[in-house]
Structure formats: C-alpha cells, structure tokens
Amino acid sequence: LSAKRIGDRTPRGLKLLGAAVLLSMSAFGCNQEMRDDGRLKPYEPTPFFEDGRSSRPIEPGSVARTGVRADQSFAPAAAQDEVFLTGKQNGAHLTTLPMPVTKELLERGKERFNIYCAPCHAQDGAGKGMIVLRGFPPPPSYHEDRLRRAPVGYIYDVATNGYGVMYGYWDRVEPADRWAIAAYIKALQLSHYTTAAAAPAGAATAAADASHGAAVAQPGGGGGH
Numbered sequence: 654l655s656a657k658r659i660g661d662r663t664p665r666g667l668k669l670l671g672a673a674v675l676l677s678m679s680a681f682g683c684n685q686e687m688r689d690d691g692r693l694k695p696y697e698p699t700p701f702f703e704d705g706r707s708s709r710p711i712e713p714g715s716v717a718r719t720g721v722r723a724d725q726s727f728a729p730a731a732a733q734d735e736v737f738l739t740g741k742q743n744g745a746h747l748t749t750l751p752m753p754v755t756k757e758l759l760e761r762g763k764e765r766f767n768i769y770c771a772p773c774h775a776q777d778g779a780g781k782g783m784i785v786l787r788g789f790p791p792p793p794s795y796h797e798d799r800l801r802r803a804p805v806g807y808i809y810d811v812a813t814n815g816y817g818v819m820y821g822y823w824d825r826v827e828p829a830d831r832w833a834i835a836a837y838i839k840a841l842q843l844s845h846y847t848t849a850a851a852a853p854a855g856a857a858t859a860a861a862d863a864s865h866g867a868a869v870a871q872p873g874g875g876g877g878h
C-alpha cells in the first residue's frame with residue numbers, strides 16, 4: 654500500500670471502517686461470560702488463599718525490577734533507617750558496622766562475596782577474578798593502602814551504587830547482605846596485614862593447629878569448593 658493510496662481514502666471510507674470495528678467489538682462483548690477464565694484481576698478477591706486475597710504478599714528479600722529503590726520500599730521498618738541504607742552519617746561514611754560483628758555475619762558475607770564480587774575481585778580480593786582474566790577492566794586490589802584505610806561504610810557505598818565502570822548492587826543484593834559483604838571485605842583486608850609480631854603470643858602455633866578460629870577471615874580459603 655503506497656502512501657498515496659492511504660492519502661486517497663475518503664473520510665466516508667474511514668467512517669465505514671470505524672463502524673465495522675465497533676460492530677465486531679460488540680459481537681465479542683456478548684460472549685463475555687464464557688470468556689471470563691480463571692485469571693484473577695489485580696485486587697480481585699479469591700477463596701483460593703486463606704486470607705481471601707488474590708495478590709500475594711511480597712517475599713522478604715524481593716527486589717524491584719523497575720527504577721524503584723528496592724531497599725527503600727520493601728525493607729522492614731527498622732532497615733529503612735537512612736544510615737543503614739546509605740552507609741553514611743552526616744555525609745561521612747560509617748567507620749563501624751551498623752550491626753554486631755558475628756561469625757554468622759562474616760560467613761554470610763563470605764558466601765555473598767564469593768557469588769557477587771569474586772568473579773571480578775577474586776576470592777582473595779586482589780582483583781584477578783575470572784571476568785578480569787577474560788578482559789574486564791581490572792579492579793584495584795582491596796589490599797592496597799587506600800582501600801585498606803577506606804571505612805567499611807565506603808565499601809558498602811560502592812557495593813550499593815557502584816564505582817567507575819563497576820555497577821551498583823542495590824537492586825540485586827539487599828542492604829543487610831551488602832553490609833555482610835563489606836564486613837567480610839574488611840576481614841579479608843585484615844587477614845592480609847596481620848604480622849606475626851602483631852599477633853598475641855602463642856597465636857602462630859594456635860593458628861597452625863586451629864584453622865577454625867581464622868576460618869571467617871581466610872583469604873579465599875576454607876570454602877572447600
């Protein structure tokens with residue numbers, strides 16, 4: 654159909670077309686009862702679930718796929734806290750974790766780190782992960798002085814918003830897990846800089862036979878995979 658022929662259509666022709674469309678619509682309309690299948694409309698009640706709602710509650714840890722900041726809309730009230738979400742207090746990065754440091758926290762951080770960060774940063778944090786070996790720009794090592802001195806809130810901030818060519822993880826990793834990762838990175842850094850002299854007397858022999866004590870901070874180790 655050429656542009657010229659479309660232009661040739663008379664208004665009367667268009668009117669006829671419109672009438673035909675309306676007619677076909679009303680014809681389908683008669684059929685509505687039979688076409689009402691089991692699909693539920695938003696907010697439509699249903700006896701299927703105990704609470705009578707067809708819309709299901711959002712699972713904890715769900716993240717929004719659109720531009721909504723997931724951490725601000727779905728996090729439990731306690732975690733809506735500005736400091737917790739941004740890693741900053743009065744514009745300065747937190748130097749301590751906003752939660753107690755526990756073995757569970759570090760183990761969770763290690764697990765999440767190895768999933769989300771190690772592909773580039775490597776399990777030891779030195780920055781030679783598989784994606785880097787395949788050509789992605791190499792990140793700096795976590796063990797260089799500048800990053801070793803960086804407050805834990807800064808690590809959390811980078812994990813959240815990204816840095817340079819690294820994208821942020823605000824929509825993939827929930828805030829509590831980003832803190833766990835930041836805590837683990839700090840432990841990783843510490844583990845690289847503990848000298849025999851700084852360790853308490855007897856620590857060297859203790860470390861030799863009791864690897865469990867250092868398990869959470871071992872660079873890339875202890876994973877057993």
Ligand code: HEC
Pocket residue numbers: 766769770771772773774784789790791792793800807808811812816817818819822826834835
């Ligand atoms: C796809 C690769 C990739 C992944 C995955 C990745 N990073 Fe990065 N990261 C980089 C690169 C590249 C840089 C350096 C960016 C630049 O300088 O432009 C970087 C830099 C950093 C820095 C240092 C910022 C600075 O001041 O120099 C930190 C901290 C960091 N990443 C933390 C993380 C954490 C935490 C995760 C996991 C949640 C993560 N990264 C996942 C590639 C990655």
